[in-house]
Amino acid sequence: MKQKFNVITSTCAPLPLENVDTDQIIPARFLKATDKKGFGDNLFRDWRYNKDGSPKPDFVLNKPEFKDAVILVAGKNFGSGSSREHAAWAIAGYGFRVVISSFFADIHKNNELNNFVLPVVVTEPFLKELFDSIDKNPAMTVTVDLPNQTVTNNATGSQEHFEINGYKKHCLENGLDDVDFLVENKDKVEEYENKRKQGK
Amino acid sequence: MNTLFDKIWDSHVVQIVPDGPTQLYIDRLYCHEVTSPQAFDGLRQRGMKVFRPKQVFCMPDHNVQTHDQDKPVADPVGRKQIDTLDRNCAEFGLTEFKMNTKDNGIIHVIGPEKGLSLPGMTIVCGDSHTSTHGAVGAVAFGIGTSEVEMVLASQCILQQKPKSMRININGKLGNGVTAKDVALYLMSKITTSGATGYFVEYSGDVVRDMSMDGRLTLCNLSIEMGARGGFVAPDEKTFEFLRGREYAPKGEDWDKAVAYWRTLKSGDDAVFDKELTFDGADIEPRITYGTNPGMGIGISESIPTIDTIPADEQASFMKALNYMGFEPGEKLEGHPIDYVFLGACTNGRIEDFRAFTNIVKGKHKADNVVAWLVPGSWHVKQQIEDEGLDKILADAGFVIRQPGCSACLAMNDDKIPAGKYSVSTSNRNFEGRQGPGARTILASPLVAAAAAITGRITDPRKL
Numbered sequence: 001m002k003q004k005f006n007v008i009t010s011t012c013a014p015l016p017l018e019n020v021d022t023d024q025i026i027p028a029r030f031l032k033a034t035d036k037k038g039f040g041d042n043l044f045r046d047w048r049y050n051k052d053g054s055p056k057p058d059f060v061l062n063k064p065e066f067k068d069a070v071i072l073v074a075g076k077n078f079g080s081g082s083s084r085e086h087a088a089w090a091i092a093g094y095g096f097r098v099v100i101s102s103f104f105a106d107i108h109k110n111n112e113l114n115n116f117v118l119p120v121v122v123t124e125p126f127l128k129e130l131f132d133s134i135d136k137n138p139a140m141t142v143t144v145d146l147p148n149q150t151v152t153n154n155a156t157g158s159q160e161h162f163e164i165n166g167y168k169k170h171c172l173e174n175g176l177d178d179v180d181f182l183v184e185n186k187d188k189v190e191e192y193e194n195k196r197k198q199g200k
Numbered sequence: 201m202n203t204l205f206d207k208i209w210d211s212h213v214v215q216i217v218p219d220g221p222t223q224l225y226i227d228r229l230y231c232h233e234v235t236s237p238q239a240f241d242g243l244r245q246r247g248m249k250v251f252r253p254k255q256v257f258c259m260p261d262h263n264v265q266t267h268d269q270d271k272p273v274a275d276p277v278g279r280k281q282i283d284t285l286d287r288n289c290a291e292f293g294l295t296e297f298k299m300n301t302k303d304n305g306i307i308h309v310i311g312p313e314k315g316l317s318l319p320g321m322t323i324v325c326g327d328s329h330t331s332t333h334g335a336v337g338a339v340a341f342g343i344g345t346s347e348v349e350m351v352l353a354s355q356c357i358l359q360q361k362p363k364s365m366r367i368n369i370n371g372k373l374g375n376g377v378t379a380k381d382v383a384l385y386l387m388s389k390i391t392t393s394g395a396t397g398y399f400v401e402y403s404g405d406v407v408r409d410m411s412m413d414g415r416l417t418l419c420n421l422s423i424e425m426g427a428r429g430g431f432v433a434p435d436e437k438t439f440e441f442l443r444g445r446e447y448a449p450k451g452e453d454w455d456k457a458v459a460y461w462r463t464l465k466s467g468d469d470a471v472f473d474k475e476l477t478f479d480g481a482d483i484e485p486r487i488t489y490g491t492n493p494g495m496g497i498g499i500s501e502s503i504p505t506i507d508t509i510p511a512d513e514q515a516s517f518m519k520a521l522n523y524m525g526f527e528p529g530e531k532l533e534g535h536p537i538d539y540v541f542l543g544a545c546t547n548g549r550i551e552d553f554r555a556f557t558n559i560v561k562g563k564h565k566a567d568n569v570v571a572w573l574v575p576g577s578w579h580v581k582q583q584i585e586d587e588g589l590d591k592i593l594a595d596a597g598f599v600i601r602q603p604g605c606s607a608c609l610a611m612n613d614d615k616i617p618a619g620k621y622s623v624s625t626s627n628r629n630f631e632g633r634q635g636p637g638a639r640t641i642l643a644s645p646l647v648a649a650a651a652a653i654t655g656r657i658t659d660p661r662k663l
Contacts, residue, residue: 018516019392019492023630028609032263032277034237034284046632075516077393080426080492081630082609083328084235085344106362106396106428107328107342114346128512165360167220178346179242182354185215185223186251189356192214192225 003116005172008097009143009154013060013069014134020074021081022108026090028082039086040093061094065138071098073130073142078119079108088115098144100151102127113168114178120144120151120162129158146172202467204433205364205399208339212322214356221358226255227321229351230307231294233260233285234611235326239349240288250292252355257316258289259297261306262611264604266574269300278612292352305577305603308332308545312416313579315445319434319461324351329545329627331422334431335415336438337464339399341429362428363397363473366466368404371480376661378555379414380547380625380644382406383421384486384496389478392494396426398474401466406480407432412441413551420546421627424493433465485659488629488642489532490520495629497532499647499659505529523631524639525619532641532657539622540571540652541634542645544608547625548576550583552645557589559649559660565597566655572614573598574606598652610635623651 030042048059055062072091078101079087088111091099099112100120112119122130133140133155140155146169152159164172171177182189214223231239236258243250250256263278273279282299289296297303297310304310307325311317311333319337324330326348333340343357350357369382400422402415410418415432422430432438439458442448449457484498495517497503506528509517521528542548542556553575565571573593575581581603584590590600607614608626610633616622618637625648626633629640641657650658 016515017519018513021492021628021630023609023628023633027632027636028262028611029636031234031611032275032281034281035241036238046636051636077396077426080392081328081423081628083326083330083342083344085238085326085346088344103393103396105393105426107344110359111344111346114344165220167217167358178358179246179350179353181217181358182223182350182356183246183248185356186354188214188223189225189251189354 002175002177004175005097005116005118005146007143007145007147008070009141010071011066011069011139012071012073012100012130012134012142013066014131015060015072015074016131018075019077019080022079022084022087023081025079025087026084031084031086036089038093039090040095043090043094070096071100071142071144072096073100073127073134076101076103078104080105083107085111085115088112088117092117100127100130100142116172118144118146118172122151122160122162126153126158126160129153129156201471203364203470203472204401204464204466205339207464208320208322209361217358221360223356224322224359226324226351226355226357228316228323229256229348230311230323230325230330231256231258231285231348232262232307232325232327233281234262235345236288236348237281237284238345239352240292242349243352246353248353250294250352253293255355256294256352257297258285258294259304259307259310260285260299262605262609264299265613266572266601266604266606269602274613302578305579306545306548306605308420309548309576309580312336313445313577315442315448318442318448318457319438320464324357328423329420331427331429332416332420332545334419334422334429335412336442337431337434337461339429339431342423362399364401365395365398365427365474365476366401366403366472368475368477369402369406369480370404370477371406373406373480373483376485376646377483378644378646379410379417381483381486383418383424384488384493384642385483386478387421387424387494388496390425390476392424392492393426395422398427400427400430402430402432408435411551412437413549416549417546421493424627434461485644485647485661487532487647487657489524489526490517491523491629491631493627493629493642495520496642499533499657502529502531503527533659535657536621536655537623537641537651537657538568538570538620539616540569540648541607541622541624541626542648543572543574543576543606544626545576546627547645548574548580550580552625553580553584553589555645556649557592559646559663560596560598560653561592563596563653565652568655569652571598571652572601572607574601575603577603607634609633616640623648623657
């Protein structure tokens with residue numbers, strides 16, 4: 001899943017609901033895999049499909065105008081609840097590269113970053129305007145520029161700066177993960193352990 | 201500054217990455233079968249061993265069936281996850297408390313019960329309810345599978361240091377009000393995202409007077425306010441709870457440990473990023489009416505009317521009520537229910553079973569209610585039998601099942617059918633959490649017991 005991230009311009013799939021929890025992103029009964037494959041098929045499973053497996057035509061991911069969107073736009077407190085990284089695997093597996101919201105739950109935000117999906121935190125007014133823009137014209141696009149840390153609503157020209165720490169930005173731009181970093185820094189761990197042994 | 205959280209966190213910092221997160225040393229990693237297989241795969245792909253295998257403890261709990269555990273799990277996919285954990289533990293040389301052995305149970309019940317979770321430690325697990333272990337005075341929090349892989353590979357993770365919050369609950373709790381009600385009350389006041397970005401220290405008379413089992417319940421639910429974790433500073437009650445437990449220090453080591461643990465408290469001059477104070481007397485037995493744990497009311501109250509909900513939240517509010525089959529402004533006391541679930545890492549400990557038994561003793565389960573009573577561990581099950589609670593419960597029409605996560609999250613046989621109402625002592629009432637279409641009402645063991653007897657949502661104080 002490692003992939004490099006730079007500038008992305010795409011249509012957006014809107015999910016204007018608050019507190020979308022990870023049980024909705026991927027219900028627990030789909031957590032039984034022992035690999036990371038195939039979770040995208042069950043992203044938002046119970047909102048997306050009827051019991052018989054037929055798609056619910058009203059759900060955003062089933063609407064043809066949003067099928068190429070690689071940006072998901074969701075209401076505040078996205079990804080609350082369970083720590084399951086399967087939620088991030090489902091989002092990444094479906095093909096989303098960016099999630100825009102005004103607020104993310106902590107663990108899920110880290111999980112997205114660790115799977116090269118960029119969580120972009122915007123202000124409430126920006127989010128509201130974005131939902132309105134998509135509503136008016138589903139073909140409108142948003143540009144997310146990681147090097148410059150900007151997100152732009154191309155329908156209105158509104159632009160915001162978003163936060164990401166320099167370390168994580170470097171990782172995303174270069175397709176590196178945290179395990180790579182930690183393994184390189186093992187000597188520091190041993191040093192810490194030795195110091196602690198002597199200290200106590 | 202100078203909070204207990206700062207003390208524990210800062211003493212585990214290996215380094216602060218320039219313009220980046222903190223590399224934090226982890227004392228204990230717990231793994232269950234659902235969120236670990238891909239982490240072990242990652243290690244294999246990198247050709248690595250587990251860096252500190254003695255600090256990792258594994259056990260299956262989510263997929264485990266709560267009956268006939270001597271037989272393999274019927275669902276082949278669930279069985280494969282459990283087999284995979286067994287294989288990974290053997291391959292990487294890790295301690296595993298296997299299914300259907302006396303050491304097994306829900307990971308967040310086992311850790312404190314075995315004395316694996318100790319004051320001052322950093323503890324992580326691929327499970328958001330890892331916050332439970334904060335009750336012994338540890339910094340404990342849930343992580344994702346990539347982070348499980350980080351700990352397996354290096355005994356560290358990379359994290360931004362959370363902000364600190366103190367929640368004081370002063371005064372005394374009323375009759376019939378439990379730690380669960382306190383937590384449900386806090387969530388409804390703070391909302392499910394109100395503590396996001398924070399680590400919470402619980403303090404005040406109510407917390408001081410709370411039993412260890414109560415503190416475990418309170419800390420368990422920290423994540424439902426959005427907090428990464430929550431803890432209680434260790435005190436004499438903590439030490440008494442841990443003394444003599446299997447993995448707790450012994451002899452001279454114990455004395456040394458307790459001397460150190462006594463220093464683990466926030467300074468008088470501690471400054472928290474946020475501090476909230478509540479009065480225990482304001483809390484009554486609680487229930488939830490919606491599809492997140494913050495959507496809760498006192499049992500005598502009514503669901504809010506639509507005009508009290510902010511305009512931009514009304515759509516989510518109505519979606520939740522439609523799912524639950526409730527109306528705005530409806531009073532829920534007396535509403536018929538179908539299922540009762542006692543258990544989970546939230547309320548699967550001996551005290552929860554004692555509380556439940558106390559209510560149902562000499563009465564009988566309502567015929568229309570299906571009740572699942574699931575101890576959090578084999579040890580708890582043994583205690584239930586040693587204390588004779590199982591006989592009292594049997595006389596009242598209840599059966600004790602075998603330990604596991606059970607109906608908390610519908611990954612095993614214990615699923616609530618679509619449309620049915622379940623009064624549940626678990627932690628989440630999300631859509632479909634207890635099974636597709638299941639309608640969950642979160643409550644304490646006392647409220648669950650009262651509902652099991654009457655077949656309706658019932659105030660245990662009136663029974």
